[in-house]
Amino acid sequence: MLSYDELTPPERELWDAFPNGRRVELRAGMPEADEPAAGGQWGPERSVRAAVVKALLLGANDQRSGAVAALRLAGARITGRLDLSGAEICHTFSLEGCRLEQAMSLHGATTRTIRITNSLVPGISAELVRIEGDLDLRRSVLEGGPLILINARVAGNLHLADARISGPEVAVRASGLVMEGGFFGARLITQGGLRLPGAQLPRGLLLQGARLENPGGVALAAGHVATSTVDCSHGFTAQGVVRLRRARIEDLLTFEGAHLDGDGTALVCTGMQVGDFDFRPAAPPSGAVDLRFAQVAWCRDSERGWPEQVRLEGFTYGSIGFGETTSAEDGAAGEGGMPEGDRTPAEDEVARRLAWIRRNPGYAPQPYEQLAGWYRQIGHDNDARRVLLAKQRHRHRTLHPAGRVWGHLLDTTVGYGYRPWLAGLWLIALALLGTLVFGTHDPTPVKPGEGTPFQSFVYTLDLLIPIGGLGQRTDWYWTDTGPQWLAYVLIAAGWVLTTAVVAGVTRTLNKN
Template sequence: MLSYDELTSPERELWDAFPEGRHVDLRTGVPEDDRVCEGGHWGPGRTVRAAVIVALLQGANTAQPGAVACLSLTGARISGHLNLAGAQIAHAFWLRDCWFEEGVDLSGASTQSIAIVGSRVPGVEAGLIRIEGRLDLRRSRVESGSVSPYHRRVTALSLINAHVSGAVSLNGAEITAPGEWAVSAGGLVAEGGVYCVDGFVAHGEVRLMGAQLPGGLHMRGARLEHPGRRGVALALDNAVASTLDFSDGFSADGTVRLRGARISDLTFEGAVLNGPPDGHGPSLEAVLMQAVDFDFTLARPPSGIVDLRGAQVSYLHDSDRSWPDVVELDGFVYGSIKVDEAGERQEAVGPRDSVARRVAWIRRSPRYNPQPYEQLASWYRKAGHDDDARRVLLAKQRHRRRTLPPAARAWGHLLDATVGYGYRPWLAGVWLLALTLLGAVSFGTHSPNPAKQGEGTPFQPLVYTLDLLIPIGGLGQRAAWYWSSDSLQWLAYSLIALGWVLTTAVIAGVTRTLQKN
């Protein structure tokens, strides 16, 4: 136990101020001398041992009647290891513009609000902490310290399985652990949300897997640099959040991963997704993600793959800058697609968002998958654009044809040319009209021979041609006449064969259409 006589002058000042909750400011008032980056040169007159802070927060100097004790200190050099692991802290404490020689250990502690603002700290370990209030690390520089006992990896800020009833504020902070874990907060519950705005920078991976964020994650304008060895800048696997705000210049040099995350509002408006620095890996991986509103109007196309396989969103907002060369869309389900038009978000139908553009979007997938086409066609039908839905399904069949063996591809080309796979049945009428005119003109300039002299109906070129083309039934002309000219006889045979092919194609195409719709 520390005795009062052992305390230095700044420590006595803090000791005396604590019971009344008074603030202690050790700054000199000279800007050059008070810069936190120069804290390593601050002398004994500005140095407070970490053991003194621990002793006060553990009740070494009791509160005065009628006063609320708290620890409030500015401009100090904190020597030694501030170890409050497992402590039951009944008092809030604020440390501003301080320089820490060693890291801070708050793992497993229970405490009131904590503020370490504008300070330099070589690592904060706060796994399993319970905070009845807020955690404030605004404008602080937190650097990677020792290996965490919870995950055996170098990390700068650990909040694994922490519970904060208020907000976690990292506004303007710089968290540094290049190639490692800058923030490790798997299982974090932050009821007031996590705020990483006003110039927040992370050098290393930010991990919030399984986090519960009713107040959301706000990273407007944040920069995520130097990701971990796996190239992941931000991991939010299975997280649940009201809002994920990656807008207004947010940039990530690594994968943003949202596997299985559940979000109400997700926005990347004006963001830059550079993907992993080595060029391998996706810029956005959102497999099985669920979101109500998904705004993906980026500042420029991502440099890496966007993987949305199995994701579900109610409203998708995109633009020409949203999509890279490769997009994984198999299983991606959306209720509506909206684009910006005249400053308003409107349904993405019409000349400004053509079917060809949407089909080209699907074709960015590296392989054929029918679901993206079916999903797009379903959306067009719900929007009342049945013709556009049929165009999408026709494009699906043409894409599928490339994956078939040669014989099936040939049959597919025939179906496409004759009836557009059943989505353009009017083509059958065009073929029928053309062949009818060809036969009527060709047969009308010559006289055939009767099969039986003096029997049968008079020769009618048009009726005769139709009789050849229609494979079912008969009009009494085909069997009554034959040709002595080989060329006309072969034309008759050809019309019979084309009639069968055309009829088969019509039946196959219409059957497929009825089955799909």
């Protein structure tokens, strides 16, 4: 039990100020000398024992009517360990520009707002804490130990703007964190991962300009998080993997202007549910982006923002669009070898989207079907057919040699059923060829003096149409080798065209 007589002068000043909530200022007024990093040199005139702070917070001197007791201390060195585990604290607790010599514990405590700003702390352990207010650590440095908020409950906000936190592997452990406010971490710097699996953050996870450093590991783990917004923009940097597996984000997930430097896989968003997804990083991530089975209402992206590998199986979206335009001077040739500057905007959009889908490793039909479905939804049926044609071409490249040959035949003749007019062009070309060749040669009648007169055009059509007949093919034959072989070729071409049309149309109707 502390007695007033054994308190040092700064401790007595704090003791006397506590009942009125008055701030005790111990700073010297010289910026360099007042930096918490230099606090190891502060003498007794700026030192307060942790036991005194604890005694006041537990109500040792709050007996004064007409005032609200609060502990407000600036520029002090807190000696000893501040252990408030299991405590019930009914007073606001504020430290500014202070230096704590040992890690602080709030394990299982119940408290009001805690502010430790612009201070140096060797770690804060606050598992199961209940804070009826805010936890404010702005501009503070947690060095040598992490910030632990596992299964904590915070009625207000968590403020970590401009803070620096380092831990052996994990800088912030906050799995199961439940808040009524938001996580505000603009320009936060961590050495070690930021772990928030299963956290509930109604007002958002805001990490604009933050830098999370955990090379070779996980920079941000926010799987199963439930929040309104995840803002990783304005220079946000993750050295390590960002994991948002099965996250539920009601409004916005943005990586605009971000840097994602994960090994192997830079961003994991499998199974997440998002309102608006803005993926326009400052540069392509160093690793793959995994969007498998994610659900997005609106996706806005940058063509140049995607890495070489994007896993898209099961990725669904209500709408999608590039956030920038590509100029004709880029000089890249798109599908079919057509320079992008020579295409219409719609053709350019489709070609760029198909290039995006091809970043998915291997062949998967769902990304093509999803894109085609979206084009149909907005009334761009021609673009949808173009996407489905690209799907068939991709699929047939994965087949055995015989399947690839048949695929090339379907593509050339009817475009896998999505370009049936190609069969008409082939029919016209072959009909003209046959008419010209047969018109310059004299056939031999099967039965002299009988049958219909020879007509080269009708005869050619009779060869090309495999079913039925026009009466010419059975009445005439050729003794010359050239016309005879051309007749055989036209008969075979007729069967091939008919088979290809039937197969292509059937495939289209079945939406394969």
